[in-house]
Amino acid sequence: xxxxxxxxxxxxxxxxxxxxxxxxxxxxxxxxxxxxxxxxxxxxxxxxxxxxxxxxxxxxxxxxxxxxxxxxxxxxxxxxxxxxxxxxxxxxxxxxxxxxxxxxxxxxxxxxxxxxxxxxxxxxxxxxxxxxxxxxxxxxxxxxxxxxxxxxxxxxxxxxxxxxxxxxxxxxxxxxxxxxxxxxxxxxxxxxxxxxxxxxxxxxxxxxxxxxxxxxxxxxxxxxxxxxxxxxxxxxxxxxxxxxxxxxxxxxxxxxxxx
Amino acid sequence: xxxxxxxxxxxxxxxxxxxxxxxxxxxxxxxxxxxxxxxxxxxxxxxxxxxxxxxxxxxxxxxxxxxxxxxxxxxxxxxxxxxxxxxxxxxxxxxxxxxxxxxxxxxxxxxxxxxxxxxxxxxxxxxxxxxxxxxxxxxxxxxxxxxxxxxxxxxxxxxxxxxxxxxxxxxxxxxxxxxxxxxxxxxxxxxxxxxxxxxxxxxxxxxxxxxxxxxxxxxxxxxxxxxxxxxxxxxxxxxxxxxxxxxxxxxxxxxxxxx
Numbered sequence: 001x002x003x004x005x006x007x008x009x010x011x012x013x014x015x016x017x018x019x020x021x022x023x024x025x026x027x028x029x030x031x032x033x034x035x036x037x038x039x040x041x042x043x044x045x046x047x048x049x050x051x052x053x054x055x056x057x058x059x060x061x062x063x064x065x066x067x068x069x070x071x072x073x074x075x076x077x078x079x080x081x082x083x084x085x086x087x088x089x090x091x092x093x094x095x096x097x098x099x100x101x102x103x104x105x106x107x108x109x110x111x112x113x114x115x116x117x118x119x120x121x122x123x124x125x126x127x128x129x130x131x132x133x134x135x136x137x138x139x140x141x142x143x144x145x146x147x148x149x150x151x152x153x154x155x156x157x158x159x160x161x162x163x164x165x166x167x168x169x170x171x172x173x174x175x176x177x178x179x180x181x182x183x184x185x186x187x188x189x190x191x192x193x194x195x196x197x198x199x200x201x202x203x204x205x206x207x208x209x210x211x212x213x214x215x216x217x218x219x220x221x222x223x224x225x226x227x228x229x230x231x232x233x234x235x236x237x238x239x240x241x242x243x244x245x246x247x248x249x250x251x252x253x254x255x256x257x258x259x
Numbered sequence: 260x261x262x263x264x265x266x267x268x269x270x271x272x273x274x275x276x277x278x279x280x281x282x283x284x285x286x287x288x289x290x291x292x293x294x295x296x297x298x299x300x301x302x303x304x305x306x307x308x309x310x311x312x313x314x315x316x317x318x319x320x321x322x323x324x325x326x327x328x329x330x331x332x333x334x335x336x337x338x339x340x341x342x343x344x345x346x347x348x349x350x351x352x353x354x355x356x357x358x359x360x361x362x363x364x365x366x367x368x369x370x371x372x373x374x375x376x377x378x379x380x381x382x383x384x385x386x387x388x389x390x391x392x393x394x395x396x397x398x399x400x401x402x403x404x405x406x407x408x409x410x411x412x413x414x415x416x417x418x419x420x421x422x423x424x425x426x427x428x429x430x431x432x433x434x435x436x437x438x439x440x441x442x443x444x445x446x447x448x449x450x451x452x453x454x455x456x457x458x459x460x461x462x463x464x465x466x467x468x469x470x471x472x473x474x475x476x477x478x479x480x481x482x483x484x485x486x487x488x489x490x491x492x493x494x495x496x497x498x499x500x501x502x503x504x505x506x507x508x509x510x511x512x513x514x515x516x517x518x
Contacts, residue, residue, distance in 0.1 A: 024290060031283060038298040039298065039300050042302060252512075
């Protein structure tokens with residue numbers, strides 16, 4: 001990981017690959033998470049490893065939607081924590097601080113490893129240390145999402161269960177769909193514009209996590225400074241997701257067929 | 260793995276995923292191999308999880324090229340063995356039996372695990388048991404490929420070093436390119452039509468391994484029965500790789516932009 005020179009054309013991609021391998025080794029990520037990361041790598045490559053215009057628009061709408069939310073929650077899993085723990089903490093700090101751990105392969109061991117990963121806080125994230133973050137879903141996942149397998153559907157009452165807006169980076173389709181069915185607004189971050197998560201969510205940001213989370217945080221700070229009315233925020237949050245996804249598909253198509 | 264019902268629309272894909280996880284657990288596959296499998300999954304999904312027409316044509320040309328070869332060698336790595344060991348053995352049996360192990364992350368432990376995996380032969384492959392296979396590259400990798408890192412460039416003299424045609428399923432770009440520079444004809448099997456391996460090889464079969472290897476074996480048997488002259492085989496082996504790759508890119512583009 002440290003051997004990749006910064007000048008390498010795919011430096012960031014290889015750095016991220018190193019992060020997920022490290023997370024796997026420390027027990028935060030499941031084997032399935034490594035394969036899933038590979039799927040994401042391909043889509044990122046196909047969109048050109050930069051934030052698409054459609055994603056920039058999705059980020060703006062998402063920022064407004066999150067600011068309007070009464071109880072926004074950031075749902076995290078092994079992959080999203082492995083890649084962007086600090087970026088997610090910074091984002092949560094600009095909201096109500098709520099981060100909920102929601103694992104596809106939930107085991108007590110992985111839950112504890114993840115809790116430690118946040119607490120150990122090697123990267124010395126000030127926002128976490130200053131207790132601005134409420135880590136949910138580990139000791140308090142006592143509610144059950146309808147239409148989702150028992151373990152995968154366990155959520156916190158103060159978190160996802162009562163949230164009005166849920167941000168789901170790298171979520172699986174089943175659960176994203178179930179959240180929508182529960183009446184929540186779902187903001188997905190998913191590199192695959194064809195996935196069920198991407199298709200079913202209220203807003204889908206088709207972008208790589210470590211690139212787009214800081215942009216989303218910046219946009220929230222930006223909107224806060226403007227002191228907009230709820231009506232103005234509501235307008236900004238309006239988003240035609242289907243259209244945006246088609247734009248990304250067109251981008252990929254252009255990228256691979258243009259010499 | 261055994262819990263996936265056969266009726267599942269992506270049964271084969273999930274079965275293959277199970278195979279690579281199993282190979283990882285038994286030490287045959289490296290962590291990087293899990294991520295690489297994920298990248299392949301995405302491309303297979305994008306081509307529609309079936310053999311493209313361009314791949315069928317590539318398979319025909321490859322069959323003729325392999326029959327014309329004086330010393331054809333099948334290069335295998337952790338992923339290709341994990342997915343299609345038996346299919347590769349059946350293919351080698353129709354040629355000179357030569358399979359060479361060529362690992363990206365070469366360790367003595369992995370070499371031995373792979374040797375055992377062939378010898379244990381749980382799947383009871385008759386062709387392996389009947390000694391029709393010559394497993395190279397483990398005890399005899401004493402030659403060095405030019406322009407490739409030391410460990411990754413170790414090859415067998417009787418195998419890749421003197422081969423005129425090398426079949427490289429799931430090869431990395433560096434090595435595929437080095438093989439071409441050594442003057443060999445390289446037949447790649449690679450789901451990513453944009454990869455350096457795909458672009459640099461003599462013939463690239465853009466298809467999933469467990470689907471296309473049996474088709475290639477069948478085509479070789481088919482051509483053998485026709486008793487063709489070398490000139491006739493030569494004609495069949497002619498192939499415009501660039502054109503074929505562009506056809507696959509067009510297919511992906513159509514798949515993702517057609518509603």
